[in-house]
Amino acid sequence: MRNASATIYCEQGRKEAMHNKGAIKTRKLPQDRSLGRIMLVLSLGVMVLAIAALALGRYYVSLEEVVRILGSQVWPLEQTWDQTMHDVVMNLRMPRVVAAVLVGGALSLAGATYQGMFENPLVSPDILGVSSGACVGAAGAILLGLGNAQIQVFAFFGGLAAVSLTLLIPFLMRRKSTIALVLSGVIVGGFMMSILGLMKYIADPETELADMVYWQLGSIAKVTYDNLFNIAPIIIISGMVLIMMRWRINILSLGEEQARLLGVNLQLERGVAIICATLLTASAVCLSGTVGWIGLIMPHIARMVVGNDNVRLLPAATLMSAGFLIIIDTAARTLTGGELPLGILTGFIGAPFFAWILIKQRGII
Amino acid sequence: MAALLEVNNACFAYQDKRLILNNVSFSIEKGDIFTILGPNGSGKSTLLNCITHLYSLTAGEILIDGKDVNHMSPSQIAQKIAYLPQSTLVTYGYSVREFIVMGRAPHLGIFSKPKQEDYMLADETIAMMNLTHFAHKPVTHISGGERQLASIARAIVQKPELILFDEPTSALDYGNQMKALRMIKRLSEEGYAVIMTSHNPDHAILLGGAAGVLSRTGQMETGSVDEILEQERLSELYGTKLQIVYVNEIARVACLPESL
Numbered sequence: 001m002r003n004a005s006a007t008i009y010c011e012q013g014r015k016e017a018m019h020n021k022g023a024i025k026t027r028k029l030p031q032d033r034s035l036g037r038i039m040l041v042l043s044l045g046v047m048v049l050a051i052a053a054l055a056l057g058r059y060y061v062s063l064e065e066v067v068r069i070l071g072s073q074v075w076p077l078e079q080t081w082d083q084t085m086h087d088v089v090m091n092l093r094m095p096r097v098v099a100a101v102l103v104g105g106a107l108s109l110a111g112a113t114y115q116g117m118f119e120n121p122l123v124s125p126d127i128l129g130v131s132s133g134a135c136v137g138a139a140g141a142i143l144l145g146l147g148n149a150q151i152q153v154f155a156f157f158g159g160l161a162a163v164s165l166t167l168l169i170p171f172l173m174r175r176k177s178t179i180a181l182v183l184s185g186v187i188v189g190g191f192m193m194s195i196l197g198l199m200k201y202i203a204d205p206e207t208e209l210a211d212m213v214y215w216q217l218g219s220i221a222k223v224t225y226d227n228l229f230n231i232a233p234i235i236i237i238s239g240m241v242l243i244m245m246r247w248r249i250n251i252l253s254l255g256e257e258q259a260r261l262l263g264v265n266l267q268l269e270r271g272v273a274i275i276c277a278t279l280l281t282a283s284a285v286c287l288s289g290t291v292g293w294i295g296l297i298m299p300h301i302a303r304m305v306v307g308n309d310n311v312r313l314l315p316a317a318t319l320m321s322a323g324f325l326i327i328i329d330t331a332a333r334t335l336t337g338g339e340l341p342l343g344i345l346t347g348f349i350g351a352p353f354f355a356w357i358l359i360k361q362r363g364i365i
Numbered sequence: 366m367a368a369l370l371e372v373n374n375a376c377f378a379y380q381d382k383r384l385i386l387n388n389v390s391f392s393i394e395k396g397d398i399f400t401i402l403g404p405n406g407s408g409k410s411t412l413l414n415c416i417t418h419l420y421s422l423t424a425g426e427i428l429i430d431g432k433d434v435n436h437m438s439p440s441q442i443a444q445k446i447a448y449l450p451q452s453t454l455v456t457y458g459y460s461v462r463e464f465i466v467m468g469r470a471p472h473l474g475i476f477s478k479p480k481q482e483d484y485m486l487a488d489e490t491i492a493m494m495n496l497t498h499f500a501h502k503p504v505t506h507i508s509g510g511e512r513q514l515a516s517i518a519r520a521i522v523q524k525p526e527l528i529l530f531d532e533p534t535s536a537l538d539y540g541n542q543m544k545a546l547r548m549i550k551r552l553s554e555e556g557y558a559v560i561m562t563s564h565n566p567d568h569a570i571l572l573g574g575a576a577g578v579l580s581r582t583g584q585m586e587t588g589s590v591d592e593i594l595e596q597e598r599l600s601e602l603y604g605t606k607l608q609i610v611y612v613n614e615i616a617r618v619a620c621l622p623e624s625l
Contacts, residue, residue: 119456247478251470253457257450261417262523263443263471272475308457308503311478 035312038305042319046101049323053100053330054093061085096329098232099223099287104294104325105318106235106284110277111295112302112317113242116253116310117273118178121303125281125295128185128274132192133162134285135216139199142211148222151215152231152286159282162188163274176267178256217341218291220329227287234283238276239318246314249273253310291342293350294321300357367431368392369445369526369558370416375425376583377408377415385411387583388425391575393560395526398553398574400590401562404603407579409562410451413529416560417448429527443471447520448529452536453512458503461496461515462487468522483522490518510541517548528552530561534568546571566599566607566620578602594620 054066061069065081069089072079110125118127126132137158141151169184170176196212203209242249248269251259260266281295302317325342328349332340370393377386385408393399401409414420416427418434427434429445447468455464466479466487473479479487491500496514499507504515513533520528530549534542550572553559563569569576569590576594577587580602586593596609599620606623 116457121456244476247473248470248475250459250463251467254453254455254467257419258453260419260439261443261448261450262467263438263440265439265475269475308459309463 035306035315038312039315039319042316042323046319046323046326049326050097050101053097053326054089056330056334057088057093058334059084059088061089065089095223095225095228096220096333097326098228099220100325100329101322102228102232102235103220103284103288103291104298104321104323106239106280107291107295108298108302108317108321109239109242109314110280110284112299112310112314113249113273113277114295115299116249116313117270118182119253119255121300122296124292125277125284126189127182128166128278129162129188129192130159130278130281131285131290132189132196133165134159134282135290136162136192136195136199138215138286138289139196139203139212142208142215143199143203149227152227155289156282156286159285160278162192163278163282167274214341215289216343218289218343218346219332219339219341220288221333221339223287231283231287234279238279238283241276242273242280243314243318245269245272246310249310249314288342291325291346293346293354294325297350297353298324301353367428369394369397369430370560371426371428371431372412372416373426373428375412375415375427376423377411377420378423384583386415386422386585389577389579389583389585390425391577391585391587393527393558395558396553396556397558398549398572399558399560400569400572400574400576401560401579401585402564402566402569402576402599402602403562403579404581405564407581408583409579410531412579412585413448413531413560413562416529417446418442440471443523443525445525446527446529447523447525449513449516449520449531449533451532452509453516455504458505460501461504461507461511462491462500464504464515465491465496465500465518465522468519471523487518487522490521494518494521509536510538510544513537513541513545514548517552521552525557527558527560530559532562532564534563534565542568566594569594570618570620596620 051063051066051070054070055061055063061081065085066089068077069081069086071077073090107125111123114123114125114127115121134155135158137154137156138151140158141154146154166181166184166188169187170180173180200209200212203212248264251262251264252266252270252273254262256266259269284291298321299313299317302313302320305320306312306316328342328345332342332345372389372391375386375389376384378384389412391399401412403409411420415422416434418427418437418439421435429437429442432441434442459467462484466483469479469483469486473483491497494514494517496511496518499511504512507515513536533545533549537545546568549559549561553572553574561568561572573590575587576590577585578593578598579585586598594609596607599607599609608621608623609618610621611618
């Protein structure tokens with residue numbers, strides 16, 4: 001009679017299995033326990049960083065007042081703060097902190113998903129051309145003299161249009177392989193960069209060109225509650241779908257052939273992951289412009305802490321990246337008298353960090 | 366009652382139109398061992414890829430429990446058939462335990478992750494196969510032999526009825542080759558049907574059961590190992606003089622080359 005669990009390879013092994021069976025039944029799985037603890041610590045860390053970011057800036061508000069102002073949104077508290085403090089915390093800094101959490105989390109989640117799905121730890125969320133497409137969309141809106149809200153809309157749909165083009169090429173080739181998709185992403189990314197170059201060439205160097213360059217360097221200084229209400233649902237829903245299918249990304253990371261042999265419907269599951277990761281990246285880019293390195297390095301840092309299993313990696317990378325972008329954005333508005341673009345700061349941290357990874361892993365590279 | 370696997374007049378050609386499989390037919394029941402022999406490039410791996418529907422036949426049919434493989438979803442196929450390719454390359458250092466529990470994928474939906482009973486099944490298999498000493502090592506940091514064992518454990522956790530081995534001994538030293546063959550024999554004794562490809566006719570003799578000899582023209586002759594492994598047929602197949610001889614000291618027939 002065939003039964004895998006009854007397969008007896010040796011008496012010793014069987015006894016050990018019976019012993020373990022009893023032990024495992026009575027306790028929680030170790031990976032669930034550690035995941036819960038790690039998520040709790042990381043969530044608390046993000047909350048602490050968010051409160052600190054609301055306090056810090058040229059106009060300092062004490063931590064106690066920040067907590068009271070936040071508390072007053074829920075409970076009736078005696079007012080010990082003035083209106084300026086309230087406006088700085090709730091109207092100036094809060095949208096930035098929420099945007100940092102959403103953008104940081106979205107880029108890292110998309111990056112970790114792509115790194116798993118394309119079996120390559122050096123992949124960034126832009127692999128299918130979404131950021132370069134968003135840049136072209138935003139640059140087009142700037143050339144047309146449109147406002148901030150329209151720039152975001154153009155960026156979002158520019159990103160989606162670029163990815164659609166990337167998906168179209170393998171379809172025309174009648175090839176479903178990962179390599180065809182990645183090559184197509186390289187082609188579309190390169191083409192978008194050429195269009196962007198042309199747009200920069202014809203742009204007014206005093207106004208439009210400066211706006212394009214600043215947008216490309218990334219900033220969440222202009223984010224409003226209206227922007228957040230429009231974009232947050234897309235990020236939250238796409239993010240939830242990816243978090244729910246995170247174990248399946250383990251299977252996709254074994255490669256196309258192995259995944260199919262393990263019963264994965266490649267077209268469907270890879271399609272869902274690509275759609276969600278693209279929506280996350282396009283939403284993040286339309287809120288902040290292009291913020292490089294985060295989607296590439298944060299999954300690596302998370303991997304060092306929680307390991308390679310995407311069940312733990314995806315939520316950990318999302319939270320760690322949210323916290324990291326809060327720190328970067330706070331530094332961007334406090335380090336100098338002006339506003340530093342986020343892309344510059346993430347580049348200063350990301351490039352040396354990547355060099356450090358290369359040196360550390362020299363034995364296997 | 367339908368056979369577990371039926372391959373009827375299977376034909377397969379790549380884009381250059383050269384026929385790799387030419388009217389191949391055989392069937393497998395539970396507990397059978399079937400060894401496919403043939404020279405390099407004769408289509409042994411292609412045949413396994415067609416059985417798992419990684420490739421689609423150009424003509425003929427493959428039935429699993431009477432159902433045409435063309436009309437089965439990947440998860441339905443994977444619930445019946447586990448396939449161990451020649452090498453399993455893994456990019457990320459999942460622990461061996463995490464790697465083994467991935468065998469539960471055909472039984473879980475897109476938004477599911479393994480439950481306690483899935484991990485229990487993996488842990489039982491790890492213990493029964495004596496893999497405990499490397500169960501928590503990264504799968505990228507274990508030897509080829511250990512990875513082969515981990516892949517077999519993953520196949521068992523998959524709970525299939527048929528296991529396909531594509532040249533399971535090709536990357537192993539002599540001792541590990543014998544271990545792998547013993548494992549395959551034992552799986553068949555447990556009730557799994559096994560199809561294995563091999564370059565070594567002696568492996569078919571050691572395992573017994575049935576064998577198929579796939580020639581470069583894509584045609585396959587099948588029969589019991591005793592019937593099919595004739596020295597003229599094998600010598601012609603491999604283009605070298607081979608002898609099937611009874612060796613008194615080991616009390617069995619063996620396939621040996623005459624000379625260099």
